[in-house]
Amino acid sequence: MNNQAPVIRARGLSKRFGELTAVDGLDLTVNKAEVFGFLGPNGCGKSTTIRMLCGLLLPSSGEIEVLGYQIPRDAEELKRRIGYMTQKFSLYEDLTVAENLEFLAAIQGLRGKPARTRINELLERYWLGDRRKQMAGTLSGGQRQRLALAGAVLHKPDLLLLDEPTSAVDPQSRREFWESLFELADAGTTLLVSTHYMDEAERCTRLGILDAGRLVADGSPAELMSALPGRPLLIECSQPRQVQRALQNQPDIISTAQIGATLRVLSAATDAANPIRQRLSDLGIEARVSETEANLEDVFVSVTHKPVTAAQVSP
């Protein structure tokens, strides 16, 4: 494979389940050593896309090339070169930490000293050295995901596909997990990670936002934020709900979200502050309106027209 060739290249990728189009004409390119984030509302087609890219699910139409392999035709060869991990713990709960990795190594034909060396290295790297004899079923959420990651990279894959790997873990474990992902990317592994969390999305080198099976934004977090149409504004007031009602259904207002006593408003107009000040003053509402820096939540709301839920915002 030529070094310049993308690691993942999908064109016109679609998946239909009966009447439902889960993935709709997706064009996607992921380059070597990128940490490509897949962000999108529930049910927008992230898992379905990842499963097609791994060769686990047949597309209804479209072309996929991963690491130079045509998928689904070369899916068996591809499996040896990729790691795949989901939020659901897929290892054996009644085997110990070390036994799980030994089992995976044996399946991949890695035995004896090379297997022991690699397993010890992974147990150290993923802070599981003192847990090697513990049953996997008794590990904490964060430890389970670190074990699953160790299992997914045991055979040193060139590409790692992770489907919401941190959904079931606490914020501290999520940060540690992401440090491990960056170590892998630094060593040349390409990563595609789906997530619900904005703080994780912000850390990706490039992001694709999916909505109803379509790619509605693609770029680095900084590029997406600078391309945001219109302006985010902060409105400080004593009655944010009253202000929210006053601005709802106004032309140019894309979204309003209450954060404590402040209202965050996204407006499609470039000079939105003055008309808003005027409208609130006409209604006799006292408020301080100021422009603010765009963040990824603004991008998400503007391209999907869906609110960001509390669970998606960094704790």
Ligand SMILES: Nc1ncnc2c1ncn2[C@@H]1O[C@H](COP(=O)(O)OP(=O)(O)OP(=O)(O)O)[C@@H](O)[C@H]1O
């Ligand atoms: N095997 C299946 N049969 C029928 N419908 C399916 C199947 N798999 C997925 N879907 C539907 O396809 C759509 C996309 O699902 P998918 O799991 O890819 O979304 P997602 O973006 O990963 O969602 P979430 O963030 O909630 O995990 C959903 O409406 C889902 O119900």
